[in-house]
Amino acid sequence: MNDIKKRLANLSPKQQEQVLEKLRQQQLIQTAKESQVIPVISREQVIPLSFAQQRLWFLEKMALSSNAYNMPLTLHLVGKLDYVALQKSLNQIIARHETLRTTFSEINGTPVQIIKPPFELELPKKDLSELTPSEATTKLQQLLQQENELSFNLEVDPPIRAGLFQLGTTEHILQITLHHIASDGWSLTVLPKELSAIYTAALEDQPSPLPPLPIQYADFAVWQKNYLQGQTLETQLSYWKQKLLDLPQLQLPTDHPRPPVQTFNGAGIPINIPAALTSKVKQLTQKQGTTLFMTLLAAFKVLLSRYSGQQSIPVGTPIANRNRSEIEGLIGFFVNSLVMYTDLGGDPSFTEVLNRVKQTALEAYSHQDIPFEKLVEELQPERALSQNPLFQVVFAVQQSEIFKPSFNLPNLEVGWYEGAGAQMTVRFDIELHLWPVGEEIKGFCAYNTDLFSAETISRMVSHYQNLLSAAVETPSGPISQLPLMTEPELDQILVEWNNTKTDYPTDKCIHQLFEEQVEKNPDAVAVVFEEQKLTYSQLNTKANQLAHYLQKLGVVPETLVGICVERSAEMVVGLLAILKAGGAYVPLDPAYPQERLEYMFADSQVSVLLTQEQLLAQLPQHQAQVVLLDKDWEKIATETPEKVESEVSPQNLAYVIYTSGSTGKPKGVLVEHKGLCNLATVQMQGFQVNSNSRVVQFASLSFDASISEIVIALGSxxxxxxxxxxTLMPGVGMSQWLRNNKITHITIPPSALAVMPKEELPSLKTIVVAGEACPPELISQWSVGRQFVNAYGPTESTVCATMAECSPEC
Incomplete structure (x- = not known):
């Protein structure tokens, strides 16, 4: 240690800090606790669990972990294998490490370790050599998956299992499965090395060459409890309590809703940072006096900030916690988690972010002794069964040895079996693992498949590399200006996806789309209201007669014509007539309060009003010329049914609809024919409306959804x-009406759909929900076997601006 101090004294302050930080990160720096020897305790006493084990025990008891904490080690062995020596070697390792023969129990509600004497581990052998290679591969993957899915009963089972699968005379797969409560990543490097040494000796009938272990995990667990008390605990805790005060949750956008109870279904996307970029990362790292871990973490934090829109970014990172020589060779659960919490506020440069991350990391390493579980216990953050406390995203830079430790067995070629079909388990939302390999940096991004799609994570990994590349090129620029996307991605989003031009009748008005259908199918049924039916020809005739009548009253393009009628076929006749005459209709709902109707009359200054005799008494005073669609029809019917001529163009108004007035007085929104024709064309195609369809007119005429319903029906x-x-009151009656009339298309608010009875409506092909947020359970219930569209749009954008087709998996 004195030699290290002398060598440090010859370095510059910056170099000293670099070396010290590196030593801390590798857990080689001597701390005060190293001067204490971990004593060997009596095995007669009650042995507590370590802090880390306590959390896993809790998860197991609550049945929350399933097989998430299984740690498989799958080896591909080619050559001459001595089965007896292999089994003997595994049993010697079990005899050597008490953790591998420890079960767990509770005494008066307190969990304790029960260390069992050495035992003979079964090594079942499954012969697949009689199968064809493809059959053997398929069967092997099934067996490995079954083994991976098998949970441990920690009160009964030792935390180790093993199985041998024979693929041929000289080819075997060895799978060793450990439970995390008795092992960690470091342990998975200890076990193969010991297996190599003991197996080599066993072949020669020699005793194990390994020296006795100075202590066992139980000794560490007791020492840890005693060490983390008093001033030591207080010093560590006070830092973390201050650092993590008001710690936010990272809110990354997910592809799927978070399940109410955390799941562990995972997958991984590989990442490869090429040599050229790796070189620049290392150069920046050296220049800034940081470590590779810090630089890569800084870029990851910027990525998370950009994705979440948050400035305070908590990320967890594992630390081996093997900073004492006597525990380096133990198999056990030592790994600790540190919360790397950095504020990226103020749009700093990447260089400044690096400095902040460096400061965070150095402080965390200086206070690494407190177990994560103890930290959670003391901080008492708000807990939820759906996610981990304190952080949900993990970042780690490790040596490749941790993932694939190198070792040899005599007479055998030893490799890591790559074809394991076992599904990956993940314990966090996202885990980014990186490690240097030669001149490159490789790794993988593990993710929870119940939250994210593979496409999203692939894009995220790509964005990480893009951002890292930009950061090392312009480290002094603000992080908000670092590009995430490649040029092709930008082109796709800004050009390709915005190339949404589609052919629609730019030279036509909406009533002309209806007239085209009159020519094609004059005898087809256009409108059905209770017992009344109008064919396209009949509807056109009535609308033409009324349009001629309106023109004689002075209706020309841009003339506002009020329409205040009860639901009826006459409502559609009146609407079409106004449009044919060249005017724009203004819907006035007779159910509206007098005050609202008064305002709408006064504000719109409609010159003509279409209504019905029974409604006259409830209308406010106005100056409009009144046309009674019922009482005056005999006079209207004397008009010619011939086609109406007007100078109306697609640029003229089609209607004026008043908004709800939730932010003040209602405002009239003016909508032109061209937007309506565009909408009709898109929705007829998107909703697959044709001449065989039956479309419900559900919405009030005062809501713009009504015009969508009308034009997609009459335009197709x-x-x-x-x-x-x-009839249209949501419930059993309406459901029966839909069934009886074999309705194929309906647009309905989610709140109305929610009260509909859950019954089969075999004719209903398309449901469009709009006007409110749609709960996922409605989609799951109503989208099975039919088209389900979630539509949204402000009145100003001609009814609908966005449409998303939903499935039960959404």
Missing amino acids: GASLYMGSRD
């Missing part, structure tokens, strides 16, 4: 089905 030759207010 379909039948528009109307009902009274009572």
